[in-house]
Amino acid sequence: MDFTDINRRGVVLLGCGKMGSAMLAGWLEGGLAPASVTVIDPAPSDWLRSTGVVLNADPPAAPAVTLIAVKPQMMGEALPALRGLSDTLFVTVAAGTPIAAYEAALGEIRLVRAMPNTPAAVGRGITAIVGNGAATAADLDLAEGFLGAVGEVVRLDAEAQVDAVTGVSGSGPAYVFHMIETMAAAGEAEGLSRELALRLARATVAGAGALAMTGEDPARLRENVTSPNGTTQAGLEVLMAELPDLMARTVAAAARRSRELAG
Numbered sequence: 001m002d003f004t005d006i007n008r009r010g011v012v013l014l015g016c017g018k019m020g021s022a023m024l025a026g027w028l029e030g031g032l033a034p035a036s037v038t039v040i041d042p043a044p045s046d047w048l049r050s051t052g053v054v055l056n057a058d059p060p061a062a063p064a065v066t067l068i069a070v071k072p073q074m075m076g077e078a079l080p081a082l083r084g085l086s087d088t089l090f091v092t093v094a095a096g097t098p099i100a101a102y103e104a105a106l107g108e109i110r111l112v113r114a115m116p117n118t119p120a121a122v123g124r125g126i127t128a129i130v131g132n133g134a135a136t137a138a139d140l141d142l143a144e145g146f147l148g149a150v151g152e153v154v155r156l157d158a159e160a161q162v163d164a165v166t167g168v169s170g171s172g173p174a175y176v177f178h179m180i181e182t183m184a185a186a187g188e189a190e191g192l193s194r195e196l197a198l199r200l201a202r203a204t205v206a207g208a209g210a211l212a213m214t215g216e217d218p219a220r221l222r223e224n225v226t227s228p229n230g231t232t233q234a235g236l237e238v239l240m241a242e243l244p245d246l247m248a249r250t251v252a253a254a255a256r257r258s259r260e261l262a263g
């Protein structure tokens with residue numbers, strides 16, 4: 001991503017907690033100039049203070065991008081701070097909040113609704129995007145380039161898909177982290193030290209993830225580990241009896257909550 005124009009016009013971040021910081025870390029690493037970033041956040045973290053971004057000052061009148069990363073519950077209170085901005089592309093990462101809510105609060109805006117995830121902090125995020133009626137092809141390209149600086153970007157056909165995306169990839173890192181926690185606990189129960197069990201679980205998930213990213217069919221990769229009548233088969237017989245239904249209910253619950261947050 002070439003940040004030259006963005007550095008010249010500036011970026012505004014409304015809310016910079018866990019998700020905003022994950023993305024900002026990647027952008028700063030990729031060449032976004034701290035002095036071109038204005039963050040509006042009543043409780044900036046020590047990390048944010050250390051970056052050199054401009055904190056809680058008047059934003060530039062026409063920043064290239066205005067990123068909204070506050071909790072959906074804070075939206076009504078937070079959005080009025082952006083009312084003076086013009087000629088900016090708004091990009092929101094909030095779960096739940098529909099495009100119509102931003103249009104109701106901010107008027108005629110160009111907006112991209114995005115659903116990222118926290119691996120953006122290490123450049124390995126995946127973000128799904130969809131534009132509002134006023135967003136141009138150039139706006140979607142700008143959003144894709146900007147968000148693409150911290151990982152992959154996929155474009156959605158319709159806003160209705162965002163709830164399912166949130167259930168799979170927005171919330172998904174938490175499911176995988178919980179798998180690491182539970183694999184490590186299981187290893188400990190089998191007699192390993194906590195430290196060794198956690199090291200094995202963490203490296204196994206990271207290595208399997210890297211292998212999955214080769215594009216090989218995950219079922220094939222699973223079969224490659226599974227010797228007939230061997231240890232993996234014994235383990236999978238337990239896991240596969242429960243996991244498909246459990247994962248379906250997990251993703252459905254997250255997607256349902258996303259729809260509820262829309263009000």
Ligand SMILES: NC(=O)C1=CN([C@@H]2O[C@H](COP(=O)(O)OP(=O)(O)OC[C@H]3O[C@@H](n4cnc5c(N)ncnc54)[C@H](O)[C@@H]3O)[C@@H](O)[C@H]2O)C=CC1
Pocket residue numbers: 014015016017018019020040041042043044069070071072074077078093094095096115116117118170171
């Ligand atoms: N954490 C995650 O993995 C993901 C989060 N999201 C979305 O990102 C948004 C932020 O989530 P998190 O970063 O996890 O929450 P967070 O609570 O860590 O960050 C929210 C930030 O907003 C600030 N804030 C509160 N009121 C404000 C106001 N009136 N004006 C400006 N800033 C204000 C808070 O001080 C805080 O730093 C949410 O809408 C969430 O749905 C989306 C994808 C993944």
Ligand SMILES: O=C(O)[C@@H]1CCC=N1
Pocket residue numbers: 095166170171
């Ligand atoms: O838990 C949440 O509501 C946010 C949205 C996706 C991930 N974290």
